[in-house]
Amino acid sequence: GAGVSQTPSNKVTEKGKYVELRCDPISGHTALYWYRQSLGQGPEFLIYFQGTGAADDSGLPNDRFFAVRPEGSVSTLKIQRTERGDSAVYLCASSFAPVTNTEAFFGQGTRLTVV
């Protein structure tokens, strides 16, 4: 696609429910990143994929968070047993080069609200 596409753009869920957030990167981009941004804060790193594998998942806050990228393109961020503190905008970015974030293009994000 022309840019990084994230769906849904908004998601409201009840506390304790499971959610999946999808990221469709720019075609040909091998690196994919997930960030989380709370109100008034900068984006916080969650996980980085190079191809199909998670090269760095050190930012995932706990084991309720998990992400996959089975075919090296689309990625899904999965959150189990959601909590109100998970409410944030979840941003996805992709790039050609694995560590050169200059080429990283961000999607519009998914605003997750846990009620």
Add this chain to the structure above:
Amino acid sequence: EDKVVQSPLSLVVHEGDTVTLNCSYEVTNFRSLLWYKQEKKAPTFLFMLTSSGIEKKSGRLSSILDKKELFSILNITATQTGDSAIYLCAAAPRRSNYGGSQGNLIFGKGTKLSVKP
């Protein structure tokens, strides 16, 4: 702990004013510093700075890095209402020694700039 601190957190100016946004960092194995503009949700890339003292310029925006004092500034001259946004500064660590990749950017909280007509 690695951190990036931006100041001011918010700024209100009038069209035509010049503004300077500040970013200081403490990052182990620092490689580069990046500036993004965030309107609504998606940050858009502005500059990447790797070397000290070399100004990067794009139209009315310019930025410079001081690796000795560990800070960067973003200047916007002749501000316009369209410059209103959150400006994010982020530090990129170097690739780790064992060859693993590091894809994380360490962001500051941002500076919210409001330009009044």
